[in-house]
Amino acid sequence: MIKYDTPHESFVGGWHIDEKICDGLIQLFKDNKEHQKVGVSGGPYNVQKNVKDSIDLGLHPEYKEPRFVAYKNALKECTSLYEKLYPEVKNFNAFGMTEGANIQYYPPGGGYFAEHCERTSKMEKRCLVWMTYLNSVPNAGTNFKYQKLTTPAEKGLTLIWPTDFTHTHRGQISDTHEKYIITGWFGYN
Numbered sequence: 001m002i003k004y005d006t007p008h009e010s011f012v013g014g015w016h017i018d019e020k021i022c023d024g025l026i027q028l029f030k031d032n033k034e035h036q037k038v039g040v041s042g043g044p045y046n047v048q049k050n051v052k053d054s055i056d057l058g059l060h061p062e063y064k065e066p067r068f069v070a071y072k073n074a075l076k077e078c079t080s081l082y083e084k085l086y087p088e089v090k091n092f093n094a095f096g097m098t099e100g101a102n103i104q105y106y107p108p109g110g111g112y113f114a115e116h117c118e119r120t121s122k123m124e125k126r127c128l129v130w131m132t133y134l135n136s137v138p139n140a141g142t143n144f145k146y147q148k149l150t151t152p153a154e155k156g157l158t159l160i161w162p163t164d165f166t167h168t169h170r171g172q173i174s175d176t177h178e179k180y181i182i183t184g185w186f187g188y189n
Contacts, residue, residue: 001077002015004154010144011166012147012161013085013161015078017075018074022132022134022135025103026135028068029103032057053106054111054112055105056103060100061097063100071182072097095188097187099126099187105179106179108175111170113170115170117166118164124187126163129186130159130160131158131183133179135178135179136153137174137177137178141172143170143171144168146168
């Protein structure tokens with residue numbers, strides 16, 4: 001696994017996973033058109049295209065489809081590397097993929113436009129967020145506001161970071177290319 005160089009003090013860890021896993025997840029998305037939904041933000045029925053313009057495919061954390069299992073194994077390896085970078089994470093209560101995953105398709109000009117973080121209430125048990133770019137997109141990626149960091153949308157780049165407001169972020173939008181990602185959260189069990 002190849003490390004992506006981010007500043008240690010950013011608490012954003014990044015590694016490149018096998019690109020074949022990314023191809024498999026894009027195909028999984030395409031194979032499941034009947035389960036795709038318009039992307040929402042801020043609640044299960046909150047469609048706001050000016051905030052987030054995507055088509056999403058939700059995957060249950062226990063989904064046994066081989067392409068998703070291969071991804072979860074690669075993500076587990078990235079998580080172990082994140083724990084080596086930030087050993088305090090090992091002191092957390094037990095956590096895991098409690099909410100599942102979302103494969104998201106952004107058409108040209110689409111994306112997550114609004115700045116946001118991944119935990120906004122005491123009801124959420126999220127502790128870390130993860131995301132993998134499933135295809136390379138020039139001049140696109142994710143902008144982390146307070147870290148003054150923009151990660152590139154490079155096929156296979158898998159990022160892990162804390163869920164709270166300290167890691168407010170938004171998509172860097174491409175008006176000319178489509179983008180695929182898979183994302184989700186680790187939450188306390």
